[in-house]
Amino acid sequence: MKKNSLLVVLLALASTAQAQRTAFLPGQPWPDNKGTHLNAHGAGALYDQGRYYLFGEHKIAGPKGNSAQVGVHCYSSKDLYNWQDEGIAFAVAPEGSGSEVEKGCVLERPKVVFNKKTRQYVMWFHLELKGQGYAAARTAVAVSNKPTGPYKYVRSYRPGAGQWPLGYKEEWKQPAPGEASLKWWTPEWRTAVTQGLFVRRDFTPGQMARDMTIFVDDDGKAYNIHSSEENLTLHVAELTDDYQGFTGKWNTIAPAGHNEAPAICKRGGKYYLLTSGCTGWAPNAARSFVASSIWGPWQQLDNPATGPDADSTYHSQSTYLLPVAGKKDAFIFMADRWTPKNPIDGGYIWLPLRFEGDQPRLRWADRWALSAFDQPQPKAVVAP
Structure with missing residues (x-):
């Protein structure tokens, strides 16, 4: 019996060792330490005291899984290849509780940052109130004393209430004659959007906030970047020192550009932003932008994806740019392959x-490792 027990243990250890990943396999099933495909969609990641923490939407099977039935799932890792299940970091409130975050709400793209002043972990996410579709367009915050949670819900916001964006022209503060009757997607309508058509509409209640990410700059200032104005314009809004509210300072990015799924990083003193177009659950070609200040102006660059399937960003949509600890200017492009009919299958x-x-570049790889960042950056192609 003892010999058989020892054999079972040895076989189990051997199996575990074989299961350890040493590379990324994009698009393939990604099992956690329990052998279950990672359930962290629209994810963000945090590096804290030698470990990475992954936070994403916990999905269930079937169309109902597109709403929040459980909450935000957390995983941890030391090497980014192998992930340990840390459970539900933020749980939605029980059905019928009346909470803004009750079961059945829409909770998307959770991002967690650490606040050095308060010593708290701060989670932000896009929130849609239960039963209202995507009409609420809010951004919400929760806090915890540990990276793995549990996170306590604080509140939700419509940012920028009663505040004009930076550099907003005085003549744009009043509606232009006939703007209410403009036909969508015409050049005249796009001009009106650029000149504040929706900014004015939402001035009092606050601006819409859908797909979002959080960025902490070198000076400790944090920013919430989100799709606003019916997903037509990205907004960047400065957070308060505790990262739990807004200072009222904000600006627009690519007005009328129809961008969502923002992901941002900083390299060489410049800010780089990757986004997608707005085609529902269907993938599209990514966009990229660069700026010397987070407040802009932002210059639009090319589609960062190259090669086959670049026009669909390899059948995925951006969610986060993860800095790799210990490697200078090394960032991982994180994206989702959505499966709305059965959300739990998302890759x-x-x-x-x-x-x-200045041009960010993505190239497909069936398999790659962090050693890829040890290779020299490709040289810029100079047009003749």
Whole structure:
């Protein structure tokens, strides 16, 4: 019996050792330490005291899984390849509780940052109130004393209430004649959007906030970047020192550009932003932008994806740019392959983000490792 027990243990250990990943396999099933496919969609990641923490939407099977039935799932890792299940970091409130975050609400793209002043972990996410579709367009915050949670719900916001964006022209503060009757997607309508059509509409209640990410700059200032104005314009809004509210300072990015799924990083003193177009659950070609200040102006660059399936960003949509600890200017492009009919089956595309001058570049790889960042950056292609 003892020999048989020892054999079972040895076989189990051997199996575990064989299961340890040493590379990323984009698009393939990604089992956690329990052998279950990671359940962290629209994810963000945090590096804290030698460990990475992954936070994402916990999905269930069937169309009902597109709403929040459980909450935000957390995993941890030391190497980014192998993930340990840390359970539900933020649980939705019970059905019928009347909470803004009760079961059945829409809770998307959770991002967690650490606040050095308060010593708290702060989670932000896009929130849609139960039964209201995507009409609420709010961004919400929760806090915890531990990275793995549990996170306590604080409140939700419509940012920018009663505040004009930076550099907003005085003549744009009043509606232009006939703007209410403009036909959508015409050049005149796009001009009206650029000149504040929806900013004015939402001035008092606050601006819409859907797909979002959080960025902490080198000076400790944090920013919430989100799709606003019916997903037509991205907004960047400065957070308070405790990262739990807004200072009222904000600006627009690519007005009328129809961007969502923002993901941002900083390299060489410049800010790089990757987004997607707005085509529902269907993938599309990614966009990229660069700026010398987070407040802009932002210059639009090319589609960062290259090669086959670049026009669909390899059948995925951006969610986060993860800095790799200990490697200078090394960022992982994190993206989702959505499966709305059965959300729990959604897959993950993680690829190394490289740069050709100011242009971020993505290239498909069936298999890759962090050693890819040890290779020199590709040279910028100079047009003749």
